[in-house]
Amino acid sequence: MANINRLSMRRPGGYGVLTFEPLGILEEHDTFTCPHCNKVCIVRPGSGTHRGFCFRCNGPTCGGNRCQVCVPFERKLEAMENRYRLHRLMERG
Amino acid sequence: MAGARYSASGNQTLTTTFTTALTVGSNATTAQRNFITSFLFGNEGTPADLVSVWTAQRVTALGTATLVTATKRDPADRVAQAACGENHSVEPTYTAAEEVHESPINHRGTYRWMAMPGDEIVTPATVGAGIGFKALHASAVTDFRAEAVWVE
Numbered sequence: 001m002a003n004i005n006r007l008s009m010r011r012p013g014g015y016g017v018l019t020f021e022p023l024g025i026l027e028e029h030d031t032f033t034c035p036h037c038n039k040v041c042i043v044r045p046g047s048g049t050h051r052g053f054c055f056r057c058n059g060p061t062c063g064g065n066r067c068q069v070c071v072p073f074e075r076k077l078e079a080m081e082n083r084y085r086l087h088r089l090m091e092r093g
Numbered sequence: 094m095a096g097a098r099y100s101a102s103g104n105q106t107l108t109t110t111f112t113t114a115l116t117v118g119s120n121a122t123t124a125q126r127n128f129i130t131s132f133l134f135g136n137e138g139t140p141a142d143l144v145s146v147w148t149a150q151r152v153t154a155l156g157t158a159t160l161v162t163a164t165k166r167d168p169a170d171r172v173a174q175a176a177c178g179e180n181h182s183v184e185p186t187y188t189a190a191e192e193v194h195e196s197p198i199n200h201r202g203t204y205r206w207m208a209m210p211g212d213e214i215v216t217p218a219t220v221g222a223g224i225g226f227k228a229l230h231a232s233a234v235t236d237f238r239a240e241a242v243w244v245e
Contacts, residue, residue, distance in 0.1 A: 080217040
């Protein structure tokens with residue numbers, strides 16, 4: 001994981017690598033995926049970005065207003081798929 | 094995660110409005126969940142020292158695009174079920190406020206993201222639902238490219 005002492009989180013959900021060839025710059029960072037909206041968030045210590053933590057999902061959230069209330073993303077996926085199935089049934093008559 | 098792994102890449106020309114380089118989503122007949130495990134953004138040709146914001150966002154319709162044949166990571170797997178498109182002439186229908194990732198990237202740089210198992214970007218099993226990768230710039234007209242790896 002990216003710079004284990006300073007930049008990483010304990011249990012990252014992903015890893016990002018930014019390369020800038022002309023200057024040979026390589027930036028690495030950990031990411032986590034919001035358990036409520038599935039957004040990939042970059043971990044930048046000291047950035048001042050407000051994140052949240054869900055004690056039911058036991059993980060950090062993106063901090064967005066819609067993610068303050070715990071609705072796991074899996075439940076949202078199921079709702080989308082159920083709506084789709086209902087539409088298909090109604091189309092068939 | 095069990096499942097077959099595929100990859101696809103697509104390109105598009107930068108304009109002053111968002112244009113889409115690649116979409117990965119469920120095809121028109123058989124819907125399945127796609128788990129995006131990795132993606133890569135970059136520019137082609139001779140890019141200048143400029144910065145674009147890259148966005149990966151959910152779509153509910155894949156728009157009109159040049160068909161991209163997904164590459165099987167394991168030759169023994171079946172052909173990918175997901176529909177992939179590049180160089181869109183009609184933009185996909187993006188879901189408002191459903192950006193799953195945004196990165197400002199210098200045109201001379203590349204960005205790759207990889208998910209840990211269980212933290213992939215998941216798309217619902219509904220026809221046309223997927224992820225689109227798009228970018229814009231106020232003046233540059235170079236080509237940009239996105240690549241995605243997913244499990245289905």
